[in-house]
Amino acid sequence: MSTPTIAGLMAPILAEAPLAHRLEVTFADVTVVLSTNSQALTNKLGDYFRDFLGSGGTTTIEMTAIEAGPPAFDLPLAVHAREPGKTKLKEASVDLPDGRVVRKLTTGLVFLFGQGKNYAVGPCIENDNQIVNFINNRFIEWRLKHGALLFHAAGVAQAGAGLVIAGFSGAGKSTLALEIMRHGTDFISNDRVMVSREGNSLTMAGVAKMPRVNPGTVLNNPALASVMNAEDRARFAALPQSELWDLEHKYDAFIDTCFGPGRFKLACPMAGLVILRWKRDASPLTTARVDLNQRRDLMPAFMKDVGLFYEFEDPSEPSMASQKAYLELLGDLPVLEIDGGVDFPKAARECLTFLESVRR
Template identity: 75%
Template sequence: MTTTLPTLAHLLAPILASTPAPHRLEVTFDDVTVAVSSNSQALIDTLAHYFRDFAGGGGATVVPVVAIEAAPPELDLPFAVQEREGGKSLKEAYAELPDGRVVRKLKTGLVFAFGHGENYAVGPCLQNDNQVVNFINNRFIELRLKRGALLFHAAGIAEAGQGLVLSGFSGAGKSTLALEIMRHGTDFVSNDRIMVARGDSGRLTMTGVAKMPRVNPGTVLNNPNLASVMGEADRKRFSALPQAALWDLEHKYDAFIDDCFGPGRFTLSCAMAGLVVLRWKRDASPMTASRVDLRRRRDLMAAFMKDVGLFYEFEDPSEASLASQDSYLDLLGDLPVLEIDGGVDFHQAAMACLDFLRDIRR
């Protein structure tokens, strides 16, 4: 027997009818304004504080998001669990509807529903505001990708309007390196996702995501600009641990760029001057930095190619979720690429990245 699945509007109608959402917030990422409505002023205040560098409207494109603070909703849908690579713990289940997708966070019960321009978050939003932040940012990512950009698993920094994309496999220290480079006066572009597109002029543009870097205790202890994010008790506790133990800690802090480096240092979009790929490892070998040709080093491409994930709505079910290596190579063209190998040394790597960027700009 075939079950007829509801539309988004029908599925959420009882919740939306009984829960007005009069509180408003507008944030603008480049030319896209996300207009958030909620039944919770506390949630709006939390999001306004988080996105304070991007407050206000005026974007050419407006994306509505409705966030309802409530108990985890019980939805009678045929959810499938999203498998993860490498045996990682399962985080999400999803169900496809005729006009969109519903994603349920397995741990928190928070539900996200989106499709055809409608975007909803329903459940314990305030307790899990980081997931709502990610949902808002994913709406912006989707728009950029639908306009032709490719998604990179990378951080980014910029100097004098010219940016570097800093890529590497998960845990390589992309964010830590970006924040180390920031100590030398650069701007911050993105923490973990970057969209790259080629404009009408033929120049590459890199666009980041309005998400603050989440840093581990080792990163904080080794970067004086981050001192304010860690309390004295944590500082004493973590300072007593060996460096190897600090690297693997799951404890994270949000590092707000304006608090740590001063106002006006978060630049969401700029020209892309080069790409850095981290291949280093935690050993005593010397760090090395050398330019490479990606067409001869396709083995490096897995470090930055990124699947669009569950929060991307395909207009055509036959669309591939991950662009091909050739697509990335065609986009990047003859862009300068720097490979950093050998042992981990964030200070030396920061200097190598700055030298690389400044050499390109000459």
Template identity: 40%
Template structure:
């Protein structure tokens, strides 16, 4: 006898998640490179939060190409119980605990956030978030960004676990192993005028052979604000106010090692902290820096050119799984047991200068040297 769950479609799940709840008229329009998203919800408060977060890409109906708008619905409600047999999505190396669970439909996928109970439907015709959205608006933000990331990957962009900055019209990627400090380094560099934010944790790269100057590798970011730990906030004068005064006093008494281990995250509003006009969506990639330093090292901080083809151990810090929300253009979903291949990354980054940072952690020193990469096309001074 056929299991009824094996015949579930996205249309059926979409109806269950909506549960007869009425969406507010209008919605929030987000204008991205090559894509426009319309976010609708039954919660005015959620839409207000999202409008504030995505303020730099909010557009009006007059600016939108209505023929290519993709709709996403977010229902504020109790955590849905769909009575399906979820399977845990495997965590990356070094990560513990359950985070995402999924159930594959005949034409899409349901993803459940284990800790919050939020449920997401990803299909070609439906993009729905349901559950306590207001309490977990960061997960709704991630789901919105997942739609843009899907489009980029469907169009040949490689996903990288990296931050990115733009200066002098060129982008620099910053990668590192877990806890390596790429976001902290990026925010140090953003304090310099003329430097703009590209992306915090997901950088996309694509080789373009159509340029008059020969092939270029382009870098694209996503509209996701940096999320930092309290140690980063306390050690950067521009970010101190992100943590309230009472909590700052508590954290100031901790050692560096204790601060590093705290699981707290704070959003950095780029426009508010660094000024408007400091966010750029795409730029040619001039180099990649991989942080391979150590907090307990006493060796001098050093930055050295490397060949990724010979140092595949470093490539592991750059490669990133598309994750459970990735849906290919043909509608098929990315498999939980898929193995990332190094060759596409090596092909994309061929000819791009790559540098390894080793020794003790010294953000000021490396920030200065990374800025020099923008200012001197010949390489490091």
């Protein structure tokens, strides 16, 4: 029996699915071209990526999405362990001679990628958020293969100077970024930032992913009011703050709707790094400049594994860069640690003061 390949698995599917619809989105210098058999999918994705529609990138990444039932590929897929803090098994995968196949266990969507080919097959329209993530993962991979390191962080910018906001899981980095946005800043990224060095300067590139916010974030940020209906607002407002923090219920907060058009910039020079180490208690918020060479305990807050959707050219390559690589990249970049009790309004002010001081 011959070894299965992505090309062999996809050949009969592509033969029966006319790719009559096309969407182009451009993230800085990269244009992603999506071909699909579904006008409904291009409509949904076009609305989601409305800030980034069109061509013009110096690099093009081709992708194909086939709207269909969950494909029944006969493959020896291995189920991956749960991520820390997660309750569900999400993915299974197998490596083939020409790439990797990943099945989403809950939705049945299958992603196949390798050697410049990128396919999604299954119920794409119903699970368009997973297609959004696949598109963004292709852009992340391109950035990382061109010298960037991956940060688990959010990003904002003021007057062209960017601030990366990192924190251990559940710290509220996206909530803080959106609180800072109330002060007139631009949005760069929600949960992933790629940082690269160009001479003496650092550049931060974000991901075109709208912040997914919980009810507590919405209730405490007036700019996000439009993402929650009146019924949900009344229901969640009755809950204690401690319960709101851990709710799995999420809303997409579109930056243009909540803060106005033209505020999602996706890339800018990086001026500083903020690391959240605060706690949910009544202690006062504190801030301090730190040297990461002396505080390596803070580095796991932003160091990020490249993940299952990254295609390694060398199978022995580690899935996460070393602390040394991150320290060499960042050099003498100013770093601010925020400790004490959680206080988003005060933290936003401290971040803006810090950013103003380091961009002079």
